[in-house]
Amino acid sequence: MPALSRSACVALDASDPIRHLRDEFALPEGIVYLDGNSLGARPRAAAARAAQVVEVEWGRGLIRSWNDAGWWELSVRLGDKLAPLIGAGPGEVVVTDNISVNLYKLLSVALAVQAERDPARRVVVSERRNFPTDLYIVEGLLRQLGGGYALRLVDSPDEIAEAVGADTAVLLLTQVNYRTGELLDMPSLTALAHERGALAIWDLAHSAGAVPVDVRGADADFALGCTYKFLNAGPGAPAFAWVPARFQDRPQPLSGWWGHAAPFAMEPAFRGAPGIRRFLTGTQPIVSLALVECGLDPFLRTDMATLRAKSLALTDLFIQLVEERCAGHPLTLVTPREHARRGSQVSLEHPEGYAVMRALVERGVIGDYREPRILRFGFTPLYLGFADTWDAVEALRDVLEARAWDAPRFRERAAVT
Amino acid sequence: MPALSRSACVALDASDPIRHLRDEFALPEGIVYLDGNSLGARPRAAAARAAQVVEVEWGRGLIRSWNDAGWWELSVRLGDKLAPLIGAGPGEVVVTDNISVNLYKLLSVALAVQAERDPARRVVVSERRNFPTDLYIVEGLLRQLGGGYALRLVDSPDEIAEAVGADTAVLLLTQVNYRTGELLDMPSLTALAHERGALAIWDLAHSAGAVPVDVRGADADFALGCTYKFLNAGPGAPAFAWVPARFQDRPQPLSGWWGHAAPFAMEPAFRGAPGIRRFLTGTQPIVSLALVECGLDPFLRTDMATLRAKSLALTDLFIQLVEERCAGHPLTLVTPREHARRGSQVSLEHPEGYAVMRALVERGVIGDYREPRILRFGFTPLYLGFADTWDAVEALRDVLEARAWDAPRFRERAAVT
Numbered sequence: 092m093p094a095l096s097r098s099a100c101v102a103l104d105a106s107d108p109i110r111h112l113r114d115e116f117a118l119p120e121g122i123v124y125l126d127g128n129s130l131g132a133r134p135r136a137a138a139a140r141a142a143q144v145v146e147v148e149w150g151r152g153l154i155r156s157w158n159d160a161g162w163w164e165l166s167v168r169l170g171d172k173l174a175p176l177i178g179a180g181p182g183e184v185v186v187t188d189n190i191s192v193n194l195y196k197l198l199s200v201a202l203a204v205q206a207e208r209d210p211a212r213r214v215v216v217s218e219r220r221n222f223p224t225d226l227y228i229v230e231g232l233l234r235q236l237g238g239g240y241a242l243r244l245v246d247s248p249d250e251i252a253e254a255v256g257a258d259t260a261v262l263l264l265t266q267v268n269y270r271t272g273e274l275l276d277m278p279s280l281t282a283l284a285h286e287r288g289a290l291a292i293w294d295l296a297h298s299a300g301a302v303p304v305d306v307r308g309a310d311a312d313f314a315l316g317c318t319y320k321f322l323n324a325g326p327g328a329p330a331f332a333w334v335p336a337r338f339q340d341r342p343q344p345l346s347g348w349w350g351h352a353a354p355f356a357m358e359p360a361f362r363g364a365p366g367i368r369r370f371l372t373g374t375q376p377i378v379s380l381a382l383v384e385c386g387l388d389p390f391l392r393t394d395m396a397t398l399r400a401k402s403l404a405l406t407d408l409f410i411q412l413v414e415e416r417c418a419g420h421p422l423t424l425v426t427p428r429e430h431a432r433r434g435s436q437v438s439l440e441h442p443e444g445y446a447v448m449r450a451l452v453e454r455g456v457i458g459d460y461r462e463p464r465i466l467r468f469g470f471t472p473l474y475l476g477f478a479d480t481w482d483a484v485e486a487l488r489d490v491l492e493a494r495a496w497d498a499p500r501f502r503e504r505a506a507v508t
Numbered sequence: 509m510p511a512l513s514r515s516a517c518v519a520l521d522a523s524d525p526i527r528h529l530r531d532e533f534a535l536p537e538g539i540v541y542l543d544g545n546s547l548g549a550r551p552r553a554a555a556a557r558a559a560q561v562v563e564v565e566w567g568r569g570l571i572r573s574w575n576d577a578g579w580w581e582l583s584v585r586l587g588d589k590l591a592p593l594i595g596a597g598p599g600e601v602v603v604t605d606n607i608s609v610n611l612y613k614l615l616s617v618a619l620a621v622q623a624e625r626d627p628a629r630r631v632v633v634s635e636r637r638n639f640p641t642d643l644y645i646v647e648g649l650l651r652q653l654g655g656g657y658a659l660r661l662v663d664s665p666d667e668i669a670e671a672v673g674a675d676t677a678v679l680l681l682t683q684v685n686y687r688t689g690e691l692l693d694m695p696s697l698t699a700l701a702h703e704r705g706a707l708a709i710w711d712l713a714h715s716a717g718a719v720p721v722d723v724r725g726a727d728a729d730f731a732l733g734c735t736y737k738f739l740n741a742g743p744g745a746p747a748f749a750w751v752p753a754r755f756q757d758r759p760q761p762l763s764g765w766w767g768h769a770a771p772f773a774m775e776p777a778f779r780g781a782p783g784i785r786r787f788l789t790g791t792q793p794i795v796s797l798a799l800v801e802c803g804l805d806p807f808l809r810t811d812m813a814t815l816r817a818k819s820l821a822l823t824d825l826f827i828q829l830v831e832e833r834c835a836g837h838p839l840t841l842v843t844p845r846e847h848a849r850r851g852s853q854v855s856l857e858h859p860e861g862y863a864v865m866r867a868l869v870e871r872g873v874i875g876d877y878r879e880p881r882i883l884r885f886g887f888t889p890l891y892l893g894f895a896d897t898w899d900a901v902e903a904l905r906d907v908l909e910a911r912a913w914d915a916p917r918f919r920e921r922a923a924v925t
Contacts, residue, residue, distance in 0.1 A: 117567045126571045133567040141562045141795065142555065149743055150534045150550040153874060154543045162743060191764025191790030192609055199652065219776045224765035224790050227778040231763035235616065235652060244776060270774075317791070326566055326579060326794035346648035347608025348641035357687075357879050359636045359661060361644040373608030373641050374734070376796030377743035378558065457570060462774050 094411040097485075100477035103404075107476065109397060115389050116323070116474040123479045123486070125458040128269075128297060128436045128469025131323030137385040144381045162377050166349075167368060169380070170331060172387050173322070176395065177295060177314060178305030179333050185367045186331045186383055187375055190296060190317050193332040194228045196343040196370055197313040198261065200334075201290045202236065203341060205260035209288065212260040216251065216289070219244040222269045225294055229263065248275055252283060259289040266304065267297035267434030270461050272426035274302060274434045277309040285310070296320060299331070301402070301435035301471075303395040306333055313338065321435065321471060324386035328379050332370050339366055347373035389473055401472035402435040405480050409437050409468065412484040420491040425465060436469040447490060449501035456486040511828040514902075517894035520821075524893065526814060532806050533740070533891040540896045540903070542875040545686075545714060545853045545886025548740030554802040561798045579794050583766075584785060586797070587748060589804050590739070593812065594712060594731065595722030596750050602784045603748045603800055604792055607713060607734050610749040611645045613760040613787055614730040615678065617751075618707045619653065620758060622677035626705065629677040633668065633706070636661040639686045642711055646680065665692055669700060676706040683721065684714035684851030687878045689843035691719060691851045694726040702727070713737060716748070718819070718852035718888075720812040723750055730755065738852065738888060741803035745796050749787050756783055764790035806890055818889035819852040822897050826854050826885065829901040837908040842882060853886040864907060866918035873903040 095103070104110055116132045118124055124132055148160040157163050170184035177184070187193070198215070205212045215229050226242065233240040245254045255262055262284040267274050277293060284291040295316030298304050300323075306314045314333040318324035342363060348354045349371035352362040363369040410424060425438040441447050444464040451458065451466075458468040468483070490496055512520070521527055533549045535541055541549055565577040574580050587601035594601070604610070615632070622629045632646050643659065650657040662671045672679055679701040684691050694710060701708040712733030715721050717740075723731045731750040735741035759780060765771045766788035769779040780786040827841060842855040858864050861881040868875065868883075875885040885900070907913055 117563075119568045119570070122570075124570060130566075130571045130574075132570065133562065138559065138563050138567070141558045145550065145558045145742070145799070146534075146555050149547075150555070151536045153536070153539075153541060153549065154547045154876060155869070155874070156743070157547075188605070188609065189764070189790035189792070191766075192605065192762060195762055221776075222765075223768070223771075223774050223776060223778075226776050227763045227765055227768060230778045231759070231761040234759060235761040319791070325562070326573070327791045327797070328795075329793060330790075342648070342651060344648040344652040345609060345612055346644045347606070348639075348644055349608075351640070351644060354640075355879070357640050359638075359640060359643050361640075361647045373606035374736070374744045375606070376746060376793040378745075378799060379793030379796040380744070382562070382795060452572070457572070459571060462772070 094415050095408065095477070095481070097478060097481045100481040103477040107401065109393050109401065109472070110476065112389055112393060113474045113476065118474060121455050123456045123483045124475070125456065125468040125470065125483055127323070127471035128301070128320050128467065129459050130326055131320055131386065131471060132474055133325070134323055134385040134389060136388065137325060137382050140382060140385050141378065144378050165377065165380050166371055166375055169383050169387065170367060172384065173331055176304065176390060177299055177333060178307050180307065182366050183335055184331055184333050185370050186318065186329050186380065187371050188330060190294065190315055190330045191224050191228050192345065192372065193315045193330050194225055194294070195232055196345055197292055197315060197332060197334065198229065198232055198263070199344045200338055200341045201261045201292060201313060202240070204338065205290060212258060212288065213240045214243050214258045215261045215263055216243045216245065216254045216259050217263040218248065219246055220268060220270065221265050222294065222296065225263060225265065251280060255284055255287045255289055257288065259287060261292055262289050263292045263294070265294040265296060267301065269297055270438060270465055270467070272434045272436035272438050274298070274432050277311065281309045281311050297434055297436070300390065303399055318383050318386060322386045323473070324383040325379060328383050328386070329375060334367055334370055339369060343370055345372045347371070349373050398472045402470055403430050403433070405470045405472060405475060405477065406433060406435065406437050408477060409470070409480050409484060412481065413439065413487065416484055416488045417491055435471070436467060438468070439466045440464045441466055443496055445504070446496040446501040450490045450496040451486055454486045454490065456483045511832050512825065512894070512898070514895060514898045517898040520894040524818065526810050526818065526889070527893065529806055529809060530891045530893065535891060538872050540873045540900045541892070542873065542885040542887065542900055544740070544888035545718070545737050545884065546876050547743060548737055548803065548888060549891055550742070551740055551802040551806060553805065554742060554799050557799060557802050558795060561795050582794065582797050583788055583792055586800050586804065587784065589801065590748055593721065593807060594716055594750060595724050597724065599783050600752055601748055601750050602787050603735065603746050603797065604788050605747060607711065607732055607747045608641050608645050609762065609789065610732045610747050611642055611711070612649055613762055614709055614732060614749060614751065615646065615649055615680070616761045617755055617758045618678045618709060618730060619657070621755065622707065629675060629705065630657045631660050631675045632678045632680055633660045633662065633671045633676050634680040635665065636663055637685060637687060638682050639711065639713065642680060642682065668697060672701055672704045672706055674705065676704060678709055679706050680709045680711070682711040682713060684718065686714055687855060687882055687884070689851045689853040689855050691715070691849050694728065698726045698728050714851055714853070717807065720816055735800050735803060739803045740890070741800040742796060745800050745803070746792060751784055751787055756786060760787055762789045764788070766790055815889045819887055820847050820850070822887045822889060822892060822894065823850060823852065823854050825894060826887070826897050826901060829898065830856065830904065833901055833905045834908055852888070853884055855885070856883045857881045858883055860913055862921070863913040863918040867907045867913040867915070868903055871903045871907065873900045
């Protein structure tokens with residue numbers, strides 16, 4: 092069956108039950124934004140909230156706002172608000188720091204747990220194609236620990252089963268790959284880790300808010316992720332960490348005063364706070380942190396099943412339209428076709444991927460580029476529609492047909508690509 | 509000589525050469541704000557800057573703002589802007605994370621340097637009365653390192669000399685004590701550490717922007733501090749770390765992707781960036797980070813010598829007025845009288861300190877309280893004047909004379925005190 096016409100896409104938008112949620116986002120005119128997997132669009136509410144925090148809470152409330160405006164409770168309160176999106180319970184999630192720092196904490200605890208259970212387990216297994224910061228943090232921590240710890244990288248998910256063995260302490264995986272958009276099976280890979288005596292840490296950077304996640308249902312051990320992608324919390328907004336109750340009483344190494352049982356008693360010795368609060372480090376950036384709530388609120392007006400159904404419909408449509416309308420151009424689909432293995436993005440390889448994306452952005456279709464040769468298109472069903480998808484493919488077709496990408500200004504590399 | 513009259517204070521304000529800088533801050537009517545040592549007041553420019561980052565850079569620029577709005581460079585650019593305030597050079601300071609996380613990085617590097625020079629040096633010396641998060645982070649790191657590392661705490665600065673010996677790796681001190689306002693002599697204590705073979709790490713949380721600091725002149729080894737106190741950068745704004753060139757090529761354990769030599773090459777192995785950038789972890793909270801600049805800009809229109817002279821005049825006046833006008837009440841001066849040993853705050857002990865401060869705040873004089881029994885009054889010469897100081901003492905006198913503090917609502921403890 093041929094893909095839909097643009098007017099059929101417009102009709103689909105008109106009957107989309109969550110079409111109105113788009114109005115909660117401030118999208119610039121004339122732009123199709125397909126980079127919500129890197130930086131989510133701005134919720135309209137964020138402007139007023141930022142003004143309130145800066146002008147009223149900070150400006151007028153001053154120091155009193157730590158109590159009166161609830162700043163002190165934000166990390167934990169927002170963690171509870173985020174929790175349902177990943178299948179976590181109350182008191183299990185905290186919004187704080189960034190992924191790199193949070194992974195350092197969680198992996199430290201996981202390795203300490205394993206050192207008690209079986210000191211021979213000193214290997215962390217992950218994917219070579221994992222988002223690099225995860226691998227870099229493993230390196231940093233293992234260097235610190237010394238003593239025979241090692242990182243073992245596999246080249247593809249197929250190799251995970253044979254890589255996890257009697258020497259493995261932790262299986263560290265990202266549920267949706269940042270480059271390919273491939274979605275891993277969290278329940279079965281966690282079960283595999285557990286069968287072999289390893290703990291499973293899941294990075295949800297590209298899955299929280301993008302696909303239904305159930306950390307409890309999958310029996311995962313730890314999880315973390317960021318809020319500025321599909322959760323639309325703003326540039327560099329603090330990340331989140333999930334620690335189930337069974338690991339919450341463990342010491343974590345970045346034991347700053349926000350994780351103390353009585354932070355204002357100013358005791359010289361550390362006593363960890365009960366619960367998830369122990370995974371806080373020190374003072375958090377309140378303005379950025381407060382905006383996380385503006386990103387989470389739209390999710391209260393829908394559910395992940397609805398969002399997932401629309402996300403798959405959008406990415407299906409995108410794939411089909413590209414294959415029909417851009418046929419004859421050297422585009423290769425990188426993202427799995429199977430729904431069960433696809434996140435909320437579509438990646439295409441093109442020999443001139445970088446220049447193609449630059450030319451496309453100039454035409455108002457904003458995706459991004461990742462080495463090597465990958466065009467990434469993220470689909471955020473909260474604010475993207477079917478006609479947007481049609482228009483994006485049409486712009487891509489145009490760029491390819493006219494060889495618009497073949498210009499020096501598109502080939503020159505920017506600092507951040 | 510008796511202290512000044514209020515009209516003499518008004519005259520001093522009128523002839524104050526930096527009086528106009530007060531206009532750069534949005535202070536609420538009817539408030540005397542003496543808590544800039546905990547959370548600096550809001551620069552007026554912060555409201556427009558927050559709106560620009562949220563509405564224009566995030567909302568319209570979207571992902572393009574990482575390049576176009578300079579987000580990617582903010583941590584390093586703001587570090588260079590902050591550097592002169594602490595006597596650091598360009599490329600030596602980065603604004604990132606919080607004090608707890610930054611101390612973990614710097615102390616890790618310092619201990620690694622010492623482990624190479626002399627593995628017998630495994631003691632960190634600090635003050636028991638240091639701000640607790642510094643001690644908690646030492647604990648967390650030493651637990652992680654295992655192997656005979658220890659923290660040695662002294663009860664007063666007088667004991668530092670005998671505590672630093674052949675087993676000492678690092679002397680970790682805070683230049684201005686958060687509770688007493690006592691200013692330590694950075695050059696001589698650093699020299700002492702070096703004579704005994706130890707490295708010196710300085711926490712500048714209560715000195716950056718409050719007193720002239722010269723980390724290079726003092727030959728310090730590492731320094732860090734926060735931006736939300738005397739630097740007026742906003743609630744929980746990211747902290748700073750100073751690492752001189754001689755230590756910049758060392759690995760630090762929180763080696764996230766922002767510290768990689770080629771972050772967008774997405775290499776699986778870590779290669780540290782040259783220079784101070786290596787001390788970055790991962791993505792930073794851009795809205796909060798951008799506001800740091802609004803806090804730093806007013807310092808460009810004066811200098812630390814001018815600010816220090818006014819700060820000492822204000823704290824001298826405050827001490828003298830309290831001693832004259834509140835005589836007969838059980839107030840004890842905790843902060844040193846000698847200028848060379850005083851930061852930019854005055855602490856007073858009162859048996860009912862908590863309730864006294866609550867009553868004072870209700871009258872519009874905002875200081876804060878620290879265990880045990882300490883009333884803290886911070887003096888930010890950028891926005892405080894002599895008449896403010898006079899009014900604050902008058903309110904304190906009033907609260908004490910009328911025993912206004914002796915009410916149940918002032919004795920009940922708030923969550924954050």
